[in-house]
Amino acid sequence: MTGKKKMSIDCFHCMSRKQSLMGxxxxxxxxxxxxxxxxxxxxxxxxxxxxxxxxxxxxCINGGKVKVFKMGSQGKEQIIRLAKPGEFLGYRALLGEEFxxxxxxxxxxxxxxxxxxxxxxxxxxxxxxxxxxxVQSICHELGVLEDRFSDLAQKSVRERLAANLLMLKESYxxxxxxxxxxxxxxxxxxxxxxxxxxxxxxxxxxxxFKKDGLILFEGKRIRVLDAKALAKEAxxxx
Amino acid sequence: MTGKKKMSIDCFHCMSRKQSLMGxxxxxxxxxxxxxxxxxxxxxxxxxxxxxxxxxxxxCINGGKVKVFKMGSQGKEQIIRLAKPGEFLGYRALLGEEFxxxxxxxxxxxxxxxxxxxxxxxxxxxxxxxxxxxVQSICHELGVLEDRFSDLAQKSVRERLAANLLMLKESYxxxxxxxxxxxxxxxxxxxxxxxxxxxxxxxxxxxxFKKDGLILFEGKRIRVLDAKALAKEAxxxx
DNA sequence: TATAAAAACTGATTTTTATCATATTTTAAT
DNA sequence: ATTAAAATATGATAAAAATCAGTTTTTATA
Numbered sequence: 001m002t003g004k005k006k007m008s009i010d011c012f013h014c015m016s017r018k019q020s021l022m023g024x025x026x027x028x029x030x031x032x033x034x035x036x037x038x039x040x041x042x043x044x045x046x047x048x049x050x051x052x053x054x055x056x057x058x059x060c061i062n063g064g065k066v067k068v069f070k071m072g073s074q075g076k077e078q079i080i081r082l083a084k085p086g087e088f089l090g091y092r093a094l095l096g097e098e099f100x101x102x103x104x105x106x107x108x109x110x111x112x113x114x115x116x117x118x119x120x121x122x123x124x125x126x127x128x129x130x131x132x133x134x135v136q137s138i139c140h141e142l143g144v145l146e147d148r149f150s151d152l153a154q155k156s157v158r159e160r161l162a163a164n165l166l167m168l169k170e171s172y173x174x175x176x177x178x179x180x181x182x183x184x185x186x187x188x189x190x191x192x193x194x195x196x197x198x199x200x201x202x203x204x205x206x207x208x209f210k211k212d213g214l215i216l217f218e219g220k221r222i223r224v225l226d227a228k229a230l231a232k233e234a235x236x237x238x
Numbered sequence: 239m240t241g242k243k244k245m246s247i248d249c250f251h252c253m254s255r256k257q258s259l260m261g262x263x264x265x266x267x268x269x270x271x272x273x274x275x276x277x278x279x280x281x282x283x284x285x286x287x288x289x290x291x292x293x294x295x296x297x298c299i300n301g302g303k304v305k306v307f308k309m310g311s312q313g314k315e316q317i318i319r320l321a322k323p324g325e326f327l328g329y330r331a332l333l334g335e336e337f338x339x340x341x342x343x344x345x346x347x348x349x350x351x352x353x354x355x356x357x358x359x360x361x362x363x364x365x366x367x368x369x370x371x372x373v374q375s376i377c378h379e380l381g382v383l384e385d386r387f388s389d390l391a392q393k394s395v396r397e398r399l400a401a402n403l404l405m406l407k408e409s410y411x412x413x414x415x416x417x418x419x420x421x422x423x424x425x426x427x428x429x430x431x432x433x434x435x436x437x438x439x440x441x442x443x444x445x446x447f448k449k450d451g452l453i454l455f456e457g458k459r460i461r462v463l464d465a466k467a468l469a470k471e472a473x474x475x476x
Numbered sequence: 477t478a479t480a481a482a483a484a485c486t487g488a489t490t491t492t493t494a495t496c497a498t499a500t501t502t503t504a505a506t
Numbered sequence: 507a508t509t510a511a512a513a514t515a516t517g518a519t520a521a522a523a524a525t526c527a528g529t530t531t532t533t534a535t536a
């Protein structure tokens with residue numbers, strides 16, 4: 001359980017950069033970011049930051065997967081969102097000048113860059129377009145969360161599970177040919193903490209969906225066989 | 239059901255301005271806003287904007303109260319937030335360059351200003367501090383919604399109702415002496431649509447809280463008699 | 477002010493979902 | 507390879523909350 005090790009990857013050659021918000025950065029800013037960033041390897045289970053602590057900088061996922069969650073009073077996690085390569089973590093707290101509202105831990109071994117707060121804000125100030133993109137992304141996230149909030153209040157567990165499987169397929173479906181395989185290793189418990197239900201309930205519903213031919217298990221991964229039927233289960237276009 | 243009427247209030251003398259995000263605006267920008275804004279009186283039940291439509295500008299509440307909600311597939315509203323004088327509406331969609339994710343309708347007769355998109359963005363561009371404040375506010379809102387999302391997933395209806403009553407007391411408690419009276423006329427149905435439950439359930443729980451001496455009904459309003467006990471019901475500091 | 481409509485309320489019942497108990501399978505560690 | 511621990515699975519039961527049905531009260535309107 002050690003795992004943290006410096007890497008010598010630079011922002012110019014970072015594969016995840018292109019599909020990230022940093023796509024718009026000019027060479028100069030990228031150089032600045034590159035100069036001040038540090039890159040660390042994390043093992044599954046390691047924590048990037050804890051709810052209630054002060055943000056010191058921005059995390060940028062280069063490889064691997066991370067869950068962002070709040071701990072409920074009964075010790076049950078509520079997963080707010082998942083993050084994958086190309087995504088930032090911690091900018092909401094930075095720009096809002098608040099403590100972290102949630103914790104972030106690695107669910108698949110990851111390589112993650114860290115840009116100190118000062119340097120990040122500096123780059124933001126120098127690049128109005130980059131700033132605008134970040135703001136736009138936060139606004140979008142707020143809209144998405146409003147949707148999910150509404151669903152959580154109004155849909156049944158079964159509907160929410162179906163809806164979340166479809167969302168996961170969108171986010172983690174593999175490129176091209178294998179777009180039906182959800183390429184993220186979530187435990188049943190994590191899935192329950194996304195959907196907002198008990199682990200046993202997720203297990204039961206998953207096996208129903210499987211029995212009905214909507215999904216299939218492939219190791220730790222789930223394959224969506226019938227997205228149409230799942231959408232119906234999710235009460236989409238109702 | 240007519241009710242829309244132009245008013246000749248100006249931004250300089252607007253009472254709700256001081257406690258709003260516009261507090262930081264300079265005279266020049268305020269003049270710009272004043273010049274381009276229009277002020278309209280709305281009656282209870284009238285709608286400011288509809289989910290799925292394109293935002294044309296910013297709403298600024300001068301007087302009255304507004305609910306922002308999404309319509310679920312069973313025709314049940316989920317109230318995302320309430321807005322009171324001094325607050326803006328519609329900036330998330332404007333800055334995110336998206337359609338409205340929710341609808342907004344008046345729940346207490348209101349006077350609301352409207353600033354066209356172009357003028358609002360212009361003022362934002364000219365005033366980095368104002369822009370920064372707005373962004374900060376959006377970030378804060380996202381954090382608050384994450385909290386509520388987590389509570390919705392993990393707390394019982396009883397706990398959520400208690401928590402929401404306390405929140406409403408914070409937001410709508412009157413100044414000074416009468417801080418225990420929640421000064422907003424919410425129907426039982428609206429309250430249910432905030433908490434995320436059935437109207438009957440809210441009615442039952444409210445009358446329990448009343449029987450136990452935690453709250454009191456005063457006309458259409460609720461008075462919080464024992465905030466400590468309510469906080470315990472809400473599972474705060476658990 | 478009479479009357480209709482809407483909102484608030486109450487009780488009975490059903491449905492959904494969580495919880496508890498326990499078994500089986502998988503994964504990790506010695 | 508063996509054993510312990512964790513994750514997954516299944517059944518039985520209990521609890522929470524929704525739904526349905528009906529009544530009373532309040533509010534709005536002719």
